[in-house]
Amino acid sequence: MTMIQALNSALDNMMERDPNVLTFGEDVGYFGGVFKVTEHLQKKYGAKRCFDAPINENGIAGVAIGMAAYGLRPVIEIQFADYMYPAYDQLVSEAARLRYRSAGDFTAPLTVRMPYGGGIRGGQTHSQSPEALFTHVAGLKTVIPSTPYDAKGLLISCIEEDDPVIFMEPKRIYNGPFDGFHDRQVSPWSKHAASEVPEGYYKIPLGKANIVREGEAVTVLAYGTMVHVALAAAEEAGIDAEVIDLRTLVPVDNETIEASISKTGRCVIVHEATRTSGYGAELSAMIQERCFYKLEAPIQRVTGYDTPYPHSLEWEYFPTPPRIIKAMRRVMEA
Known part of the structure; x- marks a missing residue:
């Protein structure tokens, strides 16, 4: 699988295993996401568990936090990491603090997926790497995979977490490792984009390098x-x-x-x-x-x-x- 396919498989596995898992965001439903990570999930699980949201990152995050406090396990997609700034207040002031502020009465089992970094010539508004903004926030976990195998196993672990996780996806390797990526004259996409990824459920523990x-x-x-x-x-x-x-x-x-x-x-x-x-x-x-x-x-x-x-x-x-x-x-x- 490519990383895109592995992420799709992780979501598919978890939505099949747990009816409380759902996913939404801009273009996530019918279109399957701009990078096709959520492709076919709406057709398989219906529009109540995989659906489109308005162009409103603040609203997407806020709704997801409410869902998580209620007992659901939402997985939201911020279309590009650069778009997360309107949602930042919700993630820092609400999601990250919910367990502490409620003395453990409420948690926020929320996963925030976001493609990050360069490699697609997206310019200033589609290529930023803002991971340090999240690692500074107590109450948030931050995860970044480097292979399709890790991407699937880590995303499953994130979805099963009872606290909010920022899951950042390096879009430069979405379609496979690089072949000559250090040479600007060579196409950055590998001719061997697939790697071995089990189709079924497996986890990679968070916090283990x-x-x-x-x-x-x-x-x-x-x-x-x-x-x-x-x-x-x-x-x-x-x-x-x-x-x-x-x-x-x-x-x-x-x-x-x-x-x-x-x-x-x-x-x-x-x-x-x-x-x-x-x-x-x-x-x-x-x-x-x-x-x-x-x-x-x-x-x-x-x-x-x-x-x-x-x-x-x-x-x-x-x-x-x-x-x-x-x-x-x-x-x-x-």
């Missing part, structure tokens, strides 16, 4: 599309790098990170979002607190630039294998 490449020289932390970029960099440079796919940003798997850095003594953090106050800064602080005496060199961050997202220059904006290789060599030479 995945070591996708073992190594001894340097630890590289990444998530989403950047996992594939980091792997390409390690292979291209021939560096014995250990690449860790975080998968869940909150809660983050501190134990796996700490164990890896205790082994390598070096760390490079990669994310597509802008550098200042990005999630890499939180990772860096945590590593300094937990692993200071294990470090052999300063932590390096390879990120997007502190600029508005460029339209025509998005491939210059992305972290690339050459930039990651430079950072890995810098920490290894220190």
